[in-house]
Amino acid sequence: MSAGYITRISGPVIYAQGMDDAGLYDVVKVGKAGLIGEIIKLKGDVATIQIYEDNTLMRVGEPVECMHRPLSVALGPGLIGSIYDGIQRPLPVLKNVSGAFLAPGLAGEPLDTSKKWHFVPLLKAGDPIAPGTAFGIIQETASIQHRLVFDASVPASTADWIAPEGDYTCTATLVKSREGKEYTAVSWWPVRAARKFTEKQITHEPLVTGLRVIDVLFPIAKGGSAAIPGGFGTGKTMTQHAIAKWCDADIIVYIGCGERGNEMTEVLTEFPSLIDPRTGRSLMERTILIANTSNMPVAAREVSIYTGITIAEYYRDMGYQVAVMADSTSRWAEALRELSGRLEEMPAEEGFPAYLPTRLAEFYERGGMVKTLEGKKGSVTIIGAVSPPGGDFSEPVTQHTKRFIRCFWALDRDLANARHYPAISWNDSYSEYTEDLIQYWDSIDPAWDALRTKTMDILKKERKLSEIVRLVGPDALPDEQRLILLTADMIKNGFLQQSSFDTVDMYCAPPKQTFLLTCILTFHELAENAIKNGAPLLKISALPIKEKIIRLKSTLENNKVQEGQAVIQEIQQAFTQLGVGAQGGLSI
């Protein structure tokens, strides 16, 4: 064991000598208080260490002990519903030790070692074991079956003994191999290493979020990656909360990385009482929280996203569809910058280290749809918030992130100021998954692609026309062009805008999504006809059915879409009463 000692302390970065047998990224215990740190650089016997806790009053000369293992997370039953700090210390346990305020040097078991789980073996003595072999099942929550699968670090062997079905704590031995190695329900995995899988796959399945602007205009695939950039207060966190609540993933890992404490509390107080429409169970029963808020140690903020993604990969490897929310990746990048500055490294753009793009790429690369070692299909979808300084997207974190994601949900300050939420700009956002997902949407509504194209088209035309209006006023436009403005307005108010506080509208199921669009576009098409036949726009825009369509999102419940069909007839009637051609329905 190496007996190192501190030679220099510079904030959360310290230098230690006498570390000759230590390895890069090994965990160390620093000082008399035994604070947890990680070796981030080694040169001769001098190690550079980042400390995950407050090191006030630490002295030069204090001991440093190397643990000879990389920083790892504990993976096993009991993760679901937990809240951890960036290095997987269970916050409620720490609260019992030190009260409402976090003190340095605290420790706590990440998984409850006293709780008994019901174990059902999947192997019998004499069966082969290898990475990817499932050896048992534990029902972790009412809806989550925890498959115990040997990970890539397990050497191939034969099972000598398997625990019979029964209740065990997570420290109990469940399998013994021929070589005498013992396995429990808990395994450890180094956070900075991606977990292994058989192969990556392309998906044609969307992650349905229930947010219309995303699902219809800028959809994301399961296993995909998206960035939500936006200035302060434009709605990154609210969007991520909404997705975490209503998206159709099996498991949510929510990483609060350098953000507000109250936002984590909000999740903790709100999610348990919300019901997952797909399982009928509390949303907390599919959620894991990593909370390393802005005032917690910055080095632990840097690791927090790795801790989160490793847990996500773990559930992926059981065959689950996992969605990771990282709020905010900019704060993670700033942690990198701060630590890099302490290391006196050569800065690249805006003080960020030159390896920022590599780290970002590595992170997003850990998402994806995979065939697991066991042969199941599992996915990790990554949705990262980006907080550009001054809301200016040309800064390094946004720019580099753009290279590694395929969905870009750009939040717009003007929309947010007008309280048009979600403030996702239809001009600046994009999704590269749209083509891959058409098949899925076809099964919901064969017109999806056409509706989508038409909507985008109207919004695009409206943008051009607004520029003219801004110069000369709307009166200069002919009625058919003013109709574009009117319909665009209906699309914005009746479709794109979706408040998280509207109990009916906060989640919109796919059939309702396409139905709302159908209503608006039917109105548009009939209005176009009517104008051709000489009806004045003024009369069309005064039709009460217009207001009804706009309000439909809040009045029509997700499971009543069938009944809503009558609205289409009402629209047709309204135009018939105008006295000009109301034949036919929507022709797309």
Place this chain on the structure above:
Amino acid sequence: MRGLEYHGILRADGPIVIAAHRENVGFSELARVRDRTGELRLGRIVDISEQAIAVQLFSENTGISIDESWIEYLEKPLTFRVGDGIVGRIFNGLGDPIDGYPPITSSDLRDINGRPINPSARVYPRDFIQTGISAIDGMNTLIRGQKLPIFSGNGLPHNRLAAQIVRQARVLSGESQFAIVFAGMGIKYDVARFFIDSFEKSGVLSRVVMFLSLADSPSIERLVTPRTALTAAEYLAYEKNMHVLVVMTDMTNYCEALREVSAARNEVPSRKGYPGYLYSDLASLYERAGKIENCEGSITQLPILSMPNDDISHPIPDLTGYITEGQIVLERDLSQRGIYPPIAGLPSLSRLMKDGIGEGMTREDHRDLAAQLFSAYAYVRSVRDLAAIIGEEELSDRDKIYLNFGDRFEREFLAQGEFENRSIEQTLDLGWKMLSILPEAELVRIPPKLIEKYLPRTGNGDPAKE
């Protein structure tokens, strides 16, 4: 070691003093430097190696010489002495009384850096604070335990607004023990005087704890002032169960002091020369607001900052906005048109509003009403832009109505007297009165049943057209 002074330093560079290495000196602990005149200065250890110790002073370094200086290491971080006696007192930024009364007698010393609140021990803030100001209560509601800064500019009435908030703030659900903590950083004496007078007039001076590091105090002391103040606030809130309102002004001066120190340490700057850790540093202050489990008290923060050049994207307001739970933005244009308080309708935001309003807290129509006012006012802005180009007469009838709405909204709803205290019902009713200017079909953000119930109407059933 404590009680032992080491003679001589190696180097002095701005607020940073480098001394030879000594045994038993801890990171971040307090050091006291004595110069040849006997003057004492406090500083904090920011870097220690086997060769040297870097001390960052909290005051000017004039008079410090290489040979004729003595350093004592105090083996503790900077602390503040807490006790019942602190309420009603005035301290400097370092926590020493400056009001001429005797020092605080208590053996309770608190590290001014505090400790981060365990996120799982927080209680989500929900209690509505009525400030009596329509633009705040109606549109950007303040919640007990929130951090809600005022983004202002030179010459704008942020101090009057802050004083009005302090004077009028009430919680509807019963009364409880409250205190006010005031941290003045780099402000002029007359600003401090204004606040003292205003506290005195409203009869709360005996409930105020003041920390003043005025413009003529060393700029570095400003780095400590808010921490000392928040330590006092935490003591009162979490140990004495009081509801504490913390006014911190001017955060811009604080950030500038931070930049100064960072430059002296030759750190790689990020935007506009501010250090890369400005966000984390500000968070270590702002995140000290809130409520915790098993405790009655709360800390509500009302930081004030002046935006350099009225630029909201400047790193100071920008990073503040990224940490706080919204912002009250003051607008020069409104102020020049004689509107007080000149609270900008659109960029202002309260993020905790969503859970603190509505039935049982304010009124059932509050959320939808506010959403409609915001969206109508946003449209007014675009109509005004258009009118500026094509002329008002050329506007459509609908747009003309919006223009009228915009003007009246600013003059009647946003604007109010400095001593006018409106109840939340008055504010909401006034909001409805404003909406009644618009055609009813425009009110798509509000459910029909609320329109039915609250929209003022004339006798014939039409919305009141005034």
